[in-house]
Amino acid sequence: MSEDQKDGQGKRGVLTKTRPKTKKPSMYKVLMLNDDYTPMDFVVHILLSYFQKSEEEAVQIMLNVHQTGIGLCGVYSFEVAETKVVQVIDSARRAEHPLQCTLEKE
Ligand code: TYC
Numbered sequence: 001m002s003e004d005q006k007d008g009q010g011k012r013g014v015l016t017k018t019r020p021k022t023k024k025p026s027m028y029k030v031l032m033l034n035d036d037y038t039p040m041d042f043v044v045h046i047l048l049s050y051f052q053k054s055e056e057e058a059v060q061i062m063l064n065v066h067q068t069g070i071g072l073c074g075v076y077s078f079e080v081a082e083t084k085v086v087q088v089i090d091s092a093r094r095a096e097h098p099l100q101c102t103l104e105k106e
Pocket of ligand 1: 032033034035036037038039040043062063065066099100
């Protein structure tokens, strides 16, 4: 009988139980902030263009931001959320609107 077969306590046993070492990636909220100058229809256009919202959802989110000061556009992985924020701010600046958008870890 080999060392391995004796009593299961030998030091040469094969580890069969796998322990998951990977964590689920953190998710990030993309938030839109209110201001007094960005036109409402521009905000709706942003929500339609970058967040795949329906016209109704986009208007609802825009009004929620307008009334409460902040609103949720969507939840994404860090890379996607960061890209959306850059796209929104870039688009707003090109149109000379002060619209602000940010991300927050969920
Ligand atoms: N408050 C803006 C206005 O009255 C509209 C607005 C809504 C601006 C949402 C930004 O994220 C925003 N024209």
